[in-house]
Amino acid sequence: MDSINIKKLAEALKLSTSTISRAFRDNSDISSATKERILAKAKELNYQPNHYASNLREQKSKTIAVIVPELANNYFSQAIHGIERIARENGYHILIYVTDDDYKKEVNFIQHLHNGRADGIIMSVSGEANDHNYLNNFGAKRLPLVFFDRIYEDIETPRVITNDYNSSYLATEHLIEQGCNRVAYMVVNKSLSIGKTRMQGYIDALTKHEIAFDENLIVDCSNSYEENSVIVKRALLELKPDGVFASVERLAFATYYACYDLGIKIPDDVKVISFSSLEIAPLLNPSLTTITQPAAEIGEEAAKLLFQILDNDADKNQSNELILESKIIARNSTSNGVK
């Protein structure tokens, strides 16, 4: 092998490996003369301390894992970007895992991360509501974990979420104020924390405004583009809603496509509001009224929370919760003014 290691560098410099090592770490004392000599030679020979050896030695990887349900989604890519920024500042690397909303993958990822590969995990959980008690089976060995956005309520661990209930309430109220009284709620998994919380806000807003809650108006969608197309079209035709509240961005798009196809006019025939972090919502036809989550900030806060735990691993299992505010931005898709 022609690869360079600490021993060869030591030989080349007629020094011991310990001295070399010291040159690369800040704590131990070393004369600045030798240190410079070492670093210079190291650069010349392209030496870097082997990461795996260091990690083995120090029992930490300086790596965190990020698990998300999907990637090609503005929300998650912005969140990851936020995480990445904070991680980089802290000298950490990040591993990415995509579950495609598959619970089995999630379990698999988590389990295989408990082998030293990562020091901590930031996760937005998959959309399948299975038994997630598996997270409790690691005992004391469980890695520090921070949830963001989509969480399991019964797992005690720090989390960063948005004020979903309140936003949903306001979003529904917004539709009502714009004259809707048959508001359909589009959801992917209404039993999952996020779908559930958001639905409650919807229901309570209806009640407050004395509109009877009609269970038929809860439209259960899937993660498949094709299936949603069918589901949404049928819902629009059969339920004849005058408002649509999409609990995730994708369902707003499905609604737009369906309306185009069916000749239903937004906002005249049906008004649409959606949770969405889409930066180009103003460019849609019509521009989309959104409940915008501070995606990047959520990622950053989740990362900060994780690093807090990593820094003083005393309070590993404390369940602090950070709630960030989403903002409703009214645009044409819910306007009832003159066009």
Next chain:
Amino acid sequence: MDSINIKKLAEALKLSTSTISRAFRDNSDISSATKERILAKAKELNYQPNHYASNLREQKSKTIAVIVPELANNYFSQAIHGIERIARENGYHILIYVTDDDYKKEVNFIQHLHNGRADGIIMSVSGEANDHNYLNNFGAKRLPLVFFDRIYEDIETPRVITNDYNSSYLATEHLIEQGCNRVAYMVVNKSLSIGKTRMQGYIDALTKHEIAFDENLIVDCSNSYEENSVIVKRALLELKPDGVFASVERLAFATYYACYDLGIKIPDDVKVISFSSLEIAPLLNPSLTTITQPAAEIGEEAAKLLFQILDNDADKNQSNELILESKIIARNSTSNGVK
């Protein structure tokens, strides 16, 4: 420490560590009885072979690094998703690095990856056209590297790109056929491979159609949202183009926003075409004509190429090039029919 390792597991089972080790690897012989016994106990005690120790031993990390200029961008998130899928199939993990188009970060990432952390790199290079010869300074130690989309032409390494020249040519021709003869070309860095290639297609199409190339119509944009807003508005007002060819998605959005603000009508006053992987291009106002790159596929192919090299590291430095086809999808932003 209460953490479990191979030694403790061995003790618990009254076996030697080597036997345990064998149970987790396929090659060595071991009686299936003991193997099962070991795996069962391992599961019970939550034992997994320590990743760093294994890697140190085997000198490979089963990890690849993906370096991209940005994350909150449909193209890159789709590409990464493609890479992720292939990596997972091959049992590899992926590390993500975002350069924010900062050349210094890129160099830094690459250098620090050469310490065993990753077995290979997939990169779309940053937008700054600096000296990238640094990639040649690793000598034999250089990690297998695959470029995708944005490449350095003078670095010999496998790459996956799209037929940019041809697509640009056709895109420009499309605008001309729709009646444009003052087509502005919006570009972020015209000296970077991708901006350059795309510009050449633009120029050649003009020439072919006997339209004089006017250098003023090349609009040099930046990566900043605010700056672009100013630049694009000024360009629209001063140059009065009847067509805009955006070399990246972001500039098409900037053009849309600018047109809204200035009361310029798309496509009546100016037609717009753009390189873009935006899945909701049909939902824009007006729907955007795109040159759509097969982003996920590009990612997949890049990953496959890398794994080919990793599997038989003989031909590390061969420079095979894979060219995938982009597709022009005409929509309303370039239509000249009756609205």
Next chain:
DNA sequence: TTGTACGCGTTATCAG
């Protein structure tokens, strides 16, 4: 089929 012993490349400890 199973066990022993060594080394992968580092770093912390201790001695000088």
Next chain:
DNA sequence: CTGATAACGCGTACAA
């Protein structure tokens, strides 16, 4: 300030 040495957890010759 520098050097020798042991240990991190694992996998593989080699021996039994």
